[in-house]
Amino acid sequence: MAIRDIITAPDPRLKQRCKPVDKVDAEIVQLMDDMLETMYLAPGVGLAAPQVGVTKRVIVVDVSKDEDNRNPHQMANPELVWTSDEMLDYEEGCLSLPDHYAEVTRPAKIRVRYLDRENEIRELEADGLLAVCIQHEMDHLEGVLFVDHISKIKRDLILRKLTKLKKQLAKEKARGKSRSRQTVSAVSTGT
Ligand SMILES: [Zn+2]
Numbered sequence: 001m002a003i004r005d006i007i008t009a010p011d012p013r014l015k016q017r018c019k020p021v022d023k024v025d026a027e028i029v030q031l032m033d034d035m036l037e038t039m040y041l042a043p044g045v046g047l048a049a050p051q052v053g054v055t056k057r058v059i060v061v062d063v064s065k066d067e068d069n070r071n072p073h074q075m076a077n078p079e080l081v082w083t084s085d086e087m088l089d090y091e092e093g094c095l096s097l098p099d100h101y102a103e104v105t106r107p108a109k110i111r112v113r114y115l116d117r118e119n120e121i122r123e124l125e126a127d128g129l130l131a132v133c134i135q136h137e138m139d140h141l142e143g144v145l146f147v148d149h150i151s152k153i154k155r156d157l158i159l160r161k162l163t164k165l166k167k168q169l170a171k172e173k174a175r176g177k178s179r180s181r182q183t184v185s186a187v188s189t190g191t
């Protein structure tokens with residue numbers, strides 16, 4: 001397994017519709033395992049393939065939040081076959097929108113059909129945080145972020161802050177690099 005880089009918004013790669021998986025083969029299983037490891041490290045409770053730059057319909061979810069008692073779900077081509085009329089408001093966050101949260105309303109209970117890591121068709125019924133999380137990750141496969149469910153004013157505010165943060169990090173990175181270059185040149189002129 002390997003840790004992959006998580007893409008943060010705004011980024012055009014997070015706005016694309018992902019392609020279905022033909023078959024869950026060794027490459028997809030590798031992707032699923034890498035995504036799970038990346039998610040646990042972050043730490044997070046869900047991750048979708050486009051968040052690591054892969055435009056395929058693959059998601060991983062684990063809401064157990066207990067390292068000794070993990071309960072991961074790895075899904076390819078997830079589709080909702082039933083949703084409840086009952087709705088649930090939940091304060092959502094996202095590894096691609098770090099440190100920002102907003103309340104989103106979604107169906108409280110769902111049934112999802114998907115391909116598991118053995119390429120078998122499975123169905124899972126979920127409610128509570130698991131249902132929220134699966135729907136959130138499935139949105140990513142359509143290029144939809146949780147901020148797309150809230151008002152434009154709030155969305156623009158969050159995306160503006162993230163853009164600013166990205167620029168700041170890029171600047172710091174560039175400064176860090178030039179600093180280490182200066183150190184190297186100082187050392188070489190000293191000798
Ligand atoms: Zn997300």
